[in-house]
Amino acid sequence: MMESLLSYFLVSSILFGIGVYGVIAKRNAIRILFAVEIIINAANLNFVAFSRFPPSPNILGQTFALFSIALAAAEAAVGLAIILVAFRAHDTVDVSQLKKLRG
Amino acid sequence: MVDVIFLILSVSAVAASVIALQARELIYGAVALGVALLATAGLFVLLDAPFVAMFQVTVYIGAVVVLILFTIMLVKREQWIGGSYEGINPCLSVIGGIMVVAGLMYAGWASGLVTINASEEFGITFLQIGRDMMSGYAPALILAAITLAAALIGALTMAKVEKEG
Incomplete structure (x- = not known):
């Protein structure tokens, strides 16, 4: 019963909704990065789940998920570096106070 | 189980x-x-x-x-x-998050995901991933590698503490 595509889709859309809530509601830049990671995670879950189930189980989804995870790591590294630089320049990580990213 | x-x-x-x-x-x-x-x-x-x-x-x-x-x-x-x-x-x-979930669930329900169940064995091993990445997706793999290297170098350059004077 649980082993259906719908249950995985349900989990992944709930994770996506939580991520969207975080991106909208939070002001702390690091928290927004958490939310983006959760959204990417939900997308990866969908990639793998949709490639596992009929009509055509194949390996493509897993390959895409691997690329997606690697690029998410790059995104996190750059995002955290930007947050650090912004914190040094403005002494805050509140995105509503970071009006400009110029040092 | x-x-x-x-x-x-x-x-x-x-x-x-x-x-x-x-x-x-x-x-x-x-x-x-x-x-x-x-x-x-x-x-x-x-x-x-x-x-x-x-x-x-x-x-x-x-x-x-x-x-x-x-x-x-x-x-x-x-x-x-x-x-x-x-x-x-x-x-x-x-409310925004719940609306996103509801929209996704409606899309899933409307496209008939309920009827899809895992029954058969998944007979593909991860060796296939390696073959795919080294053959069909080799350009994408190289691009991903270059992107990762560029992103990490960029992050290092940005986060580096510059000495005053």
Whole structure:
């Protein structure tokens, strides 16, 4: 019963909704990065789940998920570096106070 | 049995994601994010994708969460507390999130996902991933590698402390 595509889709859309809530509601830049990671995670879950189930189980989804995870790591590294630089320049990580990213 | 494992993993993934965003201390949030990613890795194992699960654990929990923890340590402690850090009306953003979930669920229901069940064996091993990446997706693999290298060099250059004078 649980082993259906719908249950995985349900989990992944709930994770996506939580991520969207975080991106909208939070002001702390690091928290927004958490939310983006959760959204990417939900997308990866969908990639793998949709490639596992009929009509055509194949390996493509897993390959895409691997690329997606690697690029998410790059995104996190750059995002955290930007947050650090912004914190040094403005002494805050509140995105509503970071009006400009110029040092 | 698989049902129980699936339930535990999905509930812990969702709960840990909520904690990651709502925990008062940012550092607990980072740990909760790690738990959520670990639970998703468990879901990948249930989906017969052990290689993706392993990759998720090494890259996300081994690298990204550790990177986040280091950044939190470099940012001042007053900045960790999330209490006064709510953006626009939290109710509105909860409604926004629920609407996104509802829209996705409607799309899933309308496209007949309910009828799809896992019955057959998944006879593909992760050796196929290696073959795909080395043959059809070789350009994408090289591009991803260059992107990673460029992103890491860029991040290092940005985060470097410049000496005064």
